[in-house]
Amino acid sequence: MPDKTYSIGELCAEFDVTPRALRFYEQKELLSPIRDGQRRIFTHADRARLILILRGKRFGFSLNEIKDLLDLYHADDGGVTQITATIDAGHRHLDELRAKRAELDAAIVDLEEHIAQAQRILESRIAASAAEAAE
Amino acid sequence: MPDKTYSIGELCAEFDVTPRALRFYEQKELLSPIRDGQRRIFTHADRARLILILRGKRFGFSLNEIKDLLDLYHADDGGVTQITATIDAGHRHLDELRAKRAELDAAIVDLEEHIAQAQRILESRIAASAAEAAE
DNA sequence: GATATGGCTGACGTTAACGTAAGCGTCAAG
DNA sequence: CTTGACGCTTACGTTAACGTCAGCCATATC
Numbered sequence: 001m002p003d004k005t006y007s008i009g010e011l012c013a014e015f016d017v018t019p020r021a022l023r024f025y026e027q028k029e030l031l032s033p034i035r036d037g038q039r040r041i042f043t044h045a046d047r048a049r050l051i052l053i054l055r056g057k058r059f060g061f062s063l064n065e066i067k068d069l070l071d072l073y074h075a076d077d078g079g080v081t082q083i084t085a086t087i088d089a090g091h092r093h094l095d096e097l098r099a100k101r102a103e104l105d106a107a108i109v110d111l112e113e114h115i116a117q118a119q120r121i122l123e124s125r126i127a128a129s130a131a132e133a134a135e
Numbered sequence: 136m137p138d139k140t141y142s143i144g145e146l147c148a149e150f151d152v153t154p155r156a157l158r159f160y161e162q163k164e165l166l167s168p169i170r171d172g173q174r175r176i177f178t179h180a181d182r183a184r185l186i187l188i189l190r191g192k193r194f195g196f197s198l199n200e201i202k203d204l205l206d207l208y209h210a211d212d213g214g215v216t217q218i219t220a221t222i223d224a225g226h227r228h229l230d231e232l233r234a235k236r237a238e239l240d241a242a243i244v245d246l247e248e249h250i251a252q253a254q255r256i257l258e259s260r261i262a263a264s265a266a267e268a269a270e
Numbered sequence: 271g272a273t274a275t276g277g278c279t280g281a282c283g284t285t286a287a288c289g290t291a292a293g294c295g296t297c298a299a300g
Numbered sequence: 301c302t303t304g305a306c307g308c309t310t311a312c313g314t315t316a317a318c319g320t321c322a323g324c325c326a327t328a329t330c
Contacts, residue, residue, distance in 0.1 A: 060195030090250040
């Protein structure tokens with residue numbers, strides 16, 4: 001079933017978000033589910049966009065920034081200049097992500113070193129306690 | 136000069152933040168500069184903490200979360216149980232950072248693929264235009 | 271001694287990203 | 301047929317993270 005659709009409740013359960021959040025994303029034009037009367041029907045494409053939205057949020061992007069990024073993910077139609085611009089924007093965002101990864105790596109190394117040092121301090125403390133107990 | 140200090144203005148200029156932000160961080164106990172009368176004097180330690188704060192922000196952590204992390208970076212005193220707890224918390228945060236890196240890698244691959252596909256589409260468009268012009 | 275520079279303390283304003291509550295429709299189950 | 305479960309809209313409330321403004325030192329400079 002390649003054309004499965006989702007109710008708002010299904011998506012909420014799957015990704016642990018509230019209906020309010022999804023409606024909010026729609027209002028901000030990050031999602032555009034079709035309608036069955038009043039009810040929202042989310043397609044596969046909507047689901048994919050939601051995944052990107054949540055991923056973006058986890059990396060500290062604002063919804064406005066994410067909106068721009070989303071356009072970058074579906075603007076494969078349009079003319080040559082349009083596509084070229086999309087590719088350029090894609091490269092810029094890619095650079096940003098790579099820079100973020102570099103900084104993340106640095107943060108991880110930092111923390112590892114700090115833990116290692118705390119470990120050493122801990123061991124010397126334990127040794128001191130043992131010596132004291134041996135008196 | 137290992138004991139250089141900084142005025143609020145200096146730190147603001149260096150890290151492109153406003154005085155208001157630094158005072159806000161102090162109020163939330165993320166920074167604790169000493170005083171010269173009314174004026175704040177930031178030490179090297181404060182500067183280091185600020186770097187961690189800004190780094191945390193770039194990765195989408197809230198100031199409250201960052202506050203906990205900061206404690207993790209200076210709690211090398213205290214008793215054995217205290218240090219052990221700090222090390223545990225450090226490992227938990229480390230896991231979190233590593234998971235974030237994995238997701239970031241995935242996001243980068245995703246985007247690379249998308250750009251590559253857009254590139255292919257672009258080339259086929261260009262080929263089509265060339266064929267049209269050759270009629 | 272006026273003024274410019276840099277910093278200070280309240281205190282109210284603002285923006286983003288939802289939360290929450292009120293009131294209503296609808297369809298299936300009891 | 302009414303009672304849930306699910307969804308809808310409208311609209312006001314809330315929290316985080318500052319922005320902005322008013323009014324007030326202190327010091328250095330003209």
